[in-house]
Amino acid sequence: MGLLPLPPMRPLSIALAALLLGGCASKRMLRLENHVLRDQNAELQLQVDALEDRAADPDKWVKAVDLDVLHRFLDRAGYVHTVVRDDSPHIRLDFGGRNKTFGINIQHFPKAGIVFLATSGFLRLEDTQNTRSAVLLMIQLATINYEMLVGKLQLNPETGEVVMSTELHVKDGLGYDTFIQALDRLTTAADEQYPDLERAASGVGL
Secondary structure (H helix, E strand, O other), X not given: OOOOOOOOOOHHHHHHHHHHHHHHHHHHHHHHHHHHHHHHHHHHHHHHHHHHHHHOOOOOEXXXXXXXXXXXXXXXXXXXXXXXXXXXXXXXXXXXXXXXXXXXXXXXXXXXOEEEEEEEOOEEHHHOOOHXXXXXXXXXXXXXXXXXXXXXXXXXXXXXXXXXXXXXXXXXXXXXXXXXXHHHHHHXXXXXXXXXXXXXXXXXXX
């Protein structure tokens, strides 16, 4: 007895078969995509871990800043300095430039999240020859401030001292390179600008 022929497939049956086959293919694609995503996430996590390890190196970057951290950075850079722990804690160091020898005071203000660097013994208003030279000095301060990218010159009205300063915002931490570069640029700028300020204070150019 021969086999009976199969009934022809109805359109509904064909559609169901196509859906089933399509569903299997979609699941395989989904599994493949998930596998690729897991590999990519694993690679990204390795990169993040590497960055965190670098950031965690206290010789390169610190999250919590205080005078002891700044003292350690200065030691590493070879700066001879003194940590003053009195009512106004700060770090003091001397800088001998080509044009002028002066001090640098470094203070940390935790509430403001700022490290403040400023010259000391740099120039005083009483060094001017007369009232006219004092005016010339003030004009020179304003001119240099306009042109200078790093540092700011200002006059302390109480002491008459001319100070060049810069500040670092450290609420999110501080890097060794950032701190030392700021110090180097401040001392270099102050030493470079001193001759022009001295000439103004002596009345040259009036």
